[in-house]
Amino acid sequence: MLDISQQNLETSVRGTKTADTTTRSMRGTAIWTCCRLFSAITWFLLLTTLPAAGQTCPSSSVTLPAPTDVTTQTYQINLLPCQTASFVISAEQDWFGSVISLTGFSSTQQLFSYNVLAGNINTTLPDVPYPGVVGSDGILSYITLQNRNWPLKSHHITITKAPREGWNVGSDSIAAAPQAVPFTEYYGSVSPFEHNGQYFKVTLQPEQAIYLTGHVHKYSGYNTTFRVNLVDSSGTALQTLVAVLATASGGSTPYPASPGSAPVFVNTQSVATDYFLQLQSLNNELDEFSMMVNTPTLTVTPNPVVRGDTASFALRGVDGASISQWSYVTSNPAAGTITRTSGADDQTVWTGQVVAGGTGMVTVTFSGHPYSLQQDLQISSRTWSFPAVSAVKQQTGYVVAPCSATLTANSPELGIGGDGKYLACIRWDLTLNDVGEIPSGPNKGLKWVMDVRDLTTADWVAHPDVDDSASQWYIHQCGTWVPSAQSTCTQPAGTGWISGADYSGGIQRHESALQNGHHGEYVTAQNDPANNIKTGAEGLIGLTSDTPSSFLTYVNSVLTTRQQRIYDAYRVEPCSQTCTATCVDSMGIANTKLTGNWYQATCP
Numbered sequence: 115m116l117d118i119s120q121q122n123l124e125t126s127v128r129g130t131k132t133a134d135t136t137t138r139s140m141r142g143t144a145i146w147t148c149c150r151l152f153s154a155i156t157w158f159l160l161l162t163t164l165p166a167a168g169q170t171c172p173s174s175s176v177t178l179p180a181p182t183d184v185t186t187q188t189y190q191i192n193l194l195p196c197q198t199a200s201f202v203i204s205a206e207q208d209w210f211g212s213v214i215s216l217t218g219f220s221s222t223q224q225l226f227s228y229n230v231l232a233g234n235i236n237t238t239l240p241d242v243p244y245p246g247v248v249g250s251d252g253i254l255s256y257i258t259l260q261n262r263n264w265p266l267k268s269h270h271i272t273i274t275k276a277p278r279e280g281w282n283v284g285s286d287s288i289a290a291a292p293q294a295v296p297f298t299e300y301y302g303s304v305s306p307f308e309h310n311g312q313y314f315k316v317t318l319q320p321e322q323a324i325y326l327t328g329h330v331h332k333y334s335g336y337n338t339t340f341r342v343n344l345v346d347s348s349g350t351a352l353q354t355l356v357a358v359l360a361t362a363s364g365g366s367t368p369y370p371a372s373p374g375s376a377p378v379f380v381n382t383q384s385v386a387t388d389y390f391l392q393l394q395s396l397n398n399e400l401d402e403f404s405m406m407v408n409t410p411t412l413t414v415t416p417n418p419v420v421r422g423d424t425a426s427f428a429l430r431g432v433d434g435a436s437i438s439q440w441s442y443v444t445s446n447p448a449a450g451t452i453t454r455t456s457g458a459d460d461q462t463v464w465t466g467q468v469v470a471g472g473t474g475m476v477t478v479t480f481s482g483h484p485y486s487l488q489q490d491l492q493i494s495s496r497t498w499s500f501p502a503v504s505a506v507k508q509q510t511g512y513v514v515a516p517c518s519a520t521l522t523a524n525s526p527e528l529g530i531g532g533d534g535k536y537l538a539c540i541r542w543d544l545t546l547n548d549v550g551e552i553p554s555g556p557n558k559g560l561k562w563v564m565d566v567r568d569l570t571t572a573d574w575v576a577h578p579d580v581d582d583s584a585s586q587w588y589i590h591q592c593g594t595w596v597p598s599a600q601s602t603c604t605q606p607a608g609t610g611w612i613s614g615a616d617y618s619g620g621i622q623r624h625e626s627a628l629q630n631g632h633h634g635e636y637v638t639a640q641n642d643p644a645n646n647i648k649t650g651a652e653g654l655i656g657l658t659s660d661t662p663s664s665f666l667t668y669v670n671s672v673l674t675t676r677q678q679r680i681y682d683a684y685r686v687e688p689c690s691q692t693c694t695a696t697c698v699d700s701m702g703i704a705n706t707k708l709t710g711n712w713y714q715a716t717c718p
Contacts, residue, residue: 170196170279171194171196171197171277171278171279171280171281172194172197172275172277173197173274173275173276173277174273174274174275175272175273175274175275176272176273177270177271177272177273178270178271178272178273179269179270180203180205180259180261180269180270180271181259181260181261181266181269182261182265182266182267182268182269183261183265184212184261184262184263184264184265185260185261186258186259186260186261187258187259187260188256188257188258188259189256189257189258189259189271189273190255190256191218191254191255191256191257191273191275192255192256193244193246193253193254193255193275194246194253194275195246195247195248195253195281195282195283195302196246196277196278196279196280196281196282197246197275197276197277197278198243198244198245198246198275198276198278199243199244199246199254199273199274199275199276200238200239200240200242200243200244200273200274200276201216201238201239201240201257201271201272201273201274202236202237202238202239202271202272202274203216203230203235203236203237203238203239203259203269203270203271204235204236204237204268204269204270204271204272205232205233205234205235205266205268205269205270206233206234206266206267206268206269207232207233207234207264207265207266207267208267211231211232211233211263211264212231212232212261212262212263212264212265212266213229213230213231213232213262213263214229214230214231214232214259214260214261214262214269215227215228215229215258215259215260215262216228216229216230216239216257216258216259217257217258217260218244218254218256218257219254219255219256219257219258220250220251220252220253220254220255220307221250221251221255222250222251223251223307225252225254225305225307226240226244228240232261232264232266232269240334241334242333242334242401243274243276245278245303245399245401245402246278246281246282246303247282247302247303247304247305247308247312247399248282248284248285248286248302248308248311248312249286249305249307249308249309249310249311249312250286251307251308251309252304252305252306252307252308252399253305257273259271278301280301281301281302281303282301282302282303282312283300283302284300284302284312284313284314284393285312285313285314286308286309286310286311286312286313287310287313288313288315288345288347288349288390290313291313291314291315291390292314292315293314293315293316293317294314294315294316294391294407295407296324296406296407296408296409296411296431297406297407297408297411297430297431298406298407299328299404299405299406300314300404300405300406301402301403301404302393302402302403302405303399303400303401303402303403304340304393304394304395304399304400304403305395305399305400306338306394306395306396306397306398306399307399308394308395310392310394311392311393311394311395312392312393313390313391313392313393314390314391314393314407315388315389315390315391316344316388316389316390316391316407317386317387317388317389318381318386318387318389318409319381319386320381320382320383320384320385320386321380321381321382321483321484321485322380322381322409322410322485323378323379323380323381323409323410323435323478323480323481323483323485324344324355324378324379324407324408324409324431325355325370325376325377325378325379325408325431325433325434326342326355326356326369326376326391326405326406326407326408327368327369327370327376327405327406327408328356328368328369328403328404328405328406329366329367329368329369329402329403329404330358330360330366330367330369330400330402330403331360331365331366331367331401331402331403332360332361332362332363332364332398332400332401333363333401333402334362334363335362335398335399336362336397336398337359337360337361337362337397337398338359338360338395338396338397338398338399338400339357339358339359339360339395339396339397340356340357340358340359340360340369340393340394340395340396340400340403341354341356341357341393341394341395341396342354342355342356342357342391342392342393342394342405343355343391343392343394344379344389344390344391344392345389345390345391345392346389346390347388347390349390349392351392352379352389353377353379354377355376355377355379355391356369356376356377356405360395360400360401373433373434374433374434375434376408376433376434378434378480378481380480380481380483382483391405391407393405408430408431408433409431410429410430410431410432410435410478410480410485410487411429411430411431411487412427412428412429412474412476412487412488412489413427413428413430413489414426414427414428414474414489414490414491415428417490417491417492418471418491418492418493418494419468419491419492419493419494420493420494420495420496421468421469421493421494421495421496421562421652421653422467422468422469422496422550422562422564423467423468424465424466424467424468424555425465425466425468425491425555425556426463426464426465427440427463427464427465427474427476427489427491427556428462428463428464429462429463429476429478429487432462432478434480435478435479435480436460436478436479437460437461437462437476437477437478437479438460438476438477438479439475439476439477440453440454440464440474440475440476441453441454441474441475441476442464442472442473442474442475442556442557443472443473443475444470444471444472444557444560444655445470445471445472445473446470446471446472446492446493447470447653447654447655449470449560449655449656449657449658450657450658450659452556452557452558452559452560452658455558464476464555464556465555466552466553466554466555466556466557466558467552467553467554467555467557468491468493468552468555468556468557469493469552469557469560469562469655470493470557470560470655471490471491471492471493472490472491472556473488473489473490473491474488474489474491474556475487475488476488491556495652495653496652498648498649498651498652499641499643499646499648499649500542500568500570500640500646500647500648500649502572502636502637502640502641503538503568503570503571503572504572505536505572505573505574505625505626505633506571506572506573506574507573507574507575507576507626508521508573508574508575509575509578510522510523510535510575510576510577510578511575512573512575514537514539514571514573516539516541516569516571517537517539517541519537519539521535521536521537521573521574521575522535522575523535523575523576523577523580524577525577525579525587526577526579526580526587526617526704526706527579527586527587527706527707528706528707528708529704529706529707529708530708533576533577533579533580533621534574534575534576534577534580534621534622534624534625534691535574535575535625536572536573536574536625536626536631536632536633536684537572537573537574538570538571538572538632538633538636538640538680538681538684539570539571539572539573540570540640540647540677540680540681541568541569541570541571542566542567542568542569542570542647542648542651542673543566543567543568543569544563544566544567544651544666544669544670544673545666546662546663546666548563548564548565548566549561549562549563549564549656549662549665549666549669550562550563550564551662558658559658560655560656560657560658561655561656561657561660561662561665562654562655562656563651563652563654563669566647566648566651568647568648570640570647572633572636574625574626574632574633575625576618576621576622576625580617580618580621581618583614583615587614588614588618589614589717590611590705590712590714590717591611591612591613591614591616591617591704591705592610592611592613592705592714592717592718593610593611593612593613593614593615593616593702593717594609594610594611594717594718595608595609595610595611595612595613595700595701595702595703596608596609596610597699597700597702601699601700602698602699602700603689603690603693603694603697603698603699603700604689604690604693605700606692606700606702606703608700608702610702611702611703611704611705611714611717612692612701612702612703612704612705613701613702616692616701616702617691617692617701617704620690620691620692620693620701621691623688623691623695624688624689624690624691627688627695629695630688630689630693630695630696630697631688632684632685632688633684634688635683635684635685635686635688636680636683636684638683639679639680639683639684640680644676644679645676645679645680645683646676647673647676647677650672650673650676651669651672651673654668654669654672656668692704
């Protein structure tokens with residue numbers, strides 16, 4: 115693969131293309147007139163340009179005086195690679211026409227020359243804006259404007275430099291070549307006067323292939339050939355990847371002419387190697403090119419994907435290649451390897467419902483060179499959790515049929531405990547209709563749980579005497595408790611008895627409170643993702659070899675283990691019903707008939 119992140123393959127360096135991105139032919143049109151030689155004077159005017167707010171490629175437009183006498187005037191342009199330049203010449207003359215010459219230069223050579231017959235004119239040159247390029251030998255540095263024959267009444271030139279955001283981002287040297295990002299569309303212009311053209315760097319892994327796609331466009335002038343050579347670090351050409359003719363006024367020409375016909379380069383070295391793309395125009399300036407580096411790339415979207423939703427593995431950059439050996443190795447959870455069905459193995463997209471994370475794999479072969487690709491797929495769990503049910507008070511003797519249990523409370527008079535009872539009956543509804551089997555795609559044949567329903571109930575009872583203020587037991591709870599200084603919840607010490615109201619409240623807290631109660635223990639345990647029944651079912655996956663029935667049996671066995679952990683958690687006894695809600699102090703001792711008679715027959 116290229117030495118770049120494959121997770122960001124769709125970036126663009128083009129920016130906003132406007133009408134000012136067009137360019138003109140390299141050659142001007144000569145108009146031969148009778149001419150005289152005059153001494154020339156030269157004026158150097160520096161046109162400064164400053165970026166507008168938020169703009170990286172500046173723009174400017176300025177109108178300046180031009181020679182009315184038979185002289186030559188020079189204007190410094192200093193065009194940037196991301197700009198275009200255009201010139202409007204305005205002149206007035208009463209009689210014989212004079213020839214005005216506009217000539218452009220780089221720092222080393224002449225680039226263009228245009229002649230126009232003066233009179234009362236307002237002429238734009240060139241016919242389309244002149245583009246910036248990367249190389250200093252080819253980029254416009256300054257212009258000269260010459261009045262060649264007769265004086266003019268007035269003469270002005272308007273010089274406009276327009277931005278082309280993101281154009282010409284290559285380098286004119288191998289050493290400074292930027293890394294080309296695959297599937298990013300690069301735009302620019304190239305001049306034959308550039309010594310090197312533009313360079314981009316590509317880093318290829320062993321057996322990795324690349325090819326180029328894009329278009330060329332000439333807006334006027336003369337035809338030219340756009341060539342892209344792949345060269346090594348010394349500049350030696352290894353292979354021509356693009357050679358396309360841009361026809362003057364012929365519109366946009368794509369390359370390659372048809373999908374799969376582009377020349378392909380394969381790195382046959384045993385190590386990752388840096389190569390360079392050299393972009394050149396061989397005959398005349400090329401107004402516009404686009405270039406995209408294509409390399410075999412495997413992507414998967416969306417990633418991560420919610421369990422049960424659809425994901426697609428897709429190949430890009432494989433025009434003209436043979437595709438084989440699609441497979442998916444599951445890892446989260448591990449559920450084996452799925453191999454793509456024979457006959458569909460050569461397709462570039464593999465789509466389907468997915469329930470298990472893992473790695474998609476495929477082999478791409480160019481010119482007998484196989485190249486293996488893989489891409490991990492992460493699964494996001496569904497938001498699955500059973501909420502805790504509320505505790506419901508029932509009458510003693512209440513039957514909890516799903517758990518084959520009867521909640522019967524002992525009489526508090528006996529003093530043997532059990533005068534309150536609690537039961538969270540952990541149950542769920544899961545049938546074969548809730549088991550899904552993936553019909554196609556990377557997870558074909560895997561089983562999963564599509565739904566599970568909660569049947570849990572939480573019930574508690576208290577002996578009726580505990581709540582009946584007219585019962586003999588309630589009446590004999592005198593409420594005369596005076597604790598000693600050493601009295602605690604677990605070791606009560608003092609004189610007197612607990613009150614009936616405190617004992618009744620203690621039973622309710624002990625059985626149904628969220629703090630220091632059996633129900634609170636259930637709530638805490640079942641809200642733990644490690645115990646929650648629905649949470650546990652969410653990520654269970656059955657193998658391709660499992661039947662729906664065998665997978666259902668497996669799921670129920672896993673959930674039964676979670677069920678038992680919840681049972682074990684809430685069967686731990688909270689502090690006694692005679693303790694305060696914080697389980698710190700004692701509210702007193704109950705007056706009972708443990709010995710057959712009330713410890714205290716009557717309350718004072």
